[in-house]
Amino acid sequence: MSKLGQVVESVENYNKFVLDQVKRARTDQKFGRELLGRWNDVKAKIPTTRTPTGLPLPRLALPEIDEPGEIARYLFGEGLPGEFPYLNAAYREMYLEPVREIESFEKNAGKAETKIPQLEEPTRLFSGLMLAEDTNERFHYLTRHQRTHRLSTAFDGPTLYG
Structure with missing residues (x-):
C-alpha cells in the first residue's frame, strides 16, 4: 500500500473511531455522564x-x-486546543500569553542559562478601507493595546491588486 493509501486508511479509521465514540456516548449512560462531567470541568476552568x-x-x-x-463528537473529532487531533490549535493557548524567553537545552549543550527569545506574531492591519485619519487612529489604538511590537500593514483590495 502506498503512503497516501496508508494516510487515507488512517483517517478513515479515526473517523470510524469518532463515530463509535458518539454512538457509545449516546447508548452507554456511564460513559455519557463521564464525558458530560469532563466537558463541564473544562468549561468551568476556562x-x-x-x-x-x-x-x-x-x-x-x-x-x-x-x-x-x-x-463526544467535539472532544474526539476536533479535540480541545493542544489535544489530538489538533484541529483547534496545536497548543493549549496560542498567542494569548505574553512573549516569553524559552530555554534552549538542545542547541546549547544543556546550559540552562542560555535563553533565546520566542518569536512573536505581528499584528496585521489593512489600511485604506476608510479615511487616512481613521487608519492612523486605528494604528495608534492597536499599538497602545498590544503586547507585540510589530505591525504588518496591507492595503485594501482595490489598491493592492489594482
Whole structure:
C-alpha cells in the first residue's frame, strides 16, 4: 500500500473511531455522564479576560452543547486546543500569553542559562478601507493595546491588486 493509501486508511479509521465514540456516548449512560462531567470541568476552568474595550470574554470559546453524543463528537473529532487531533490549535493557548524567553537545552549543550527569545506574531492591519485619519487612529489604538511590537500593514483590495 502506498503512503497516501496508508494516510487515507488512517483517517478513515479515526473517523470510524469518532463515530463509535458518539454512538457509545449516546447508548452507554456511564460513559455519557463521564464525558458530560469532563466537558463541564473544562468549561468551568476556562479563565476570562477583558478586551481593550473592557468586554469580558472567555479565553476559549467552546460550542454550547450538552448532549453526550455531540460532546463526544467535539472532544474526539476536533479535540480541545493542544489535544489530538489538533484541529483547534496545536497548543493549549496560542498567542494569548505574553512573549516569553524559552530555554534552549538542545542547541546549547544543556546550559540552562542560555535563553533565546520566542518569536512573536505581528499584528496585521489593512489600511485604506476608510479615511487616512481613521487608519492612523486605528494604528495608534492597536499599538497602545498590544503586547507585540510589530505591525504588518496591507492595503485594501482595490489598491493592492489594482
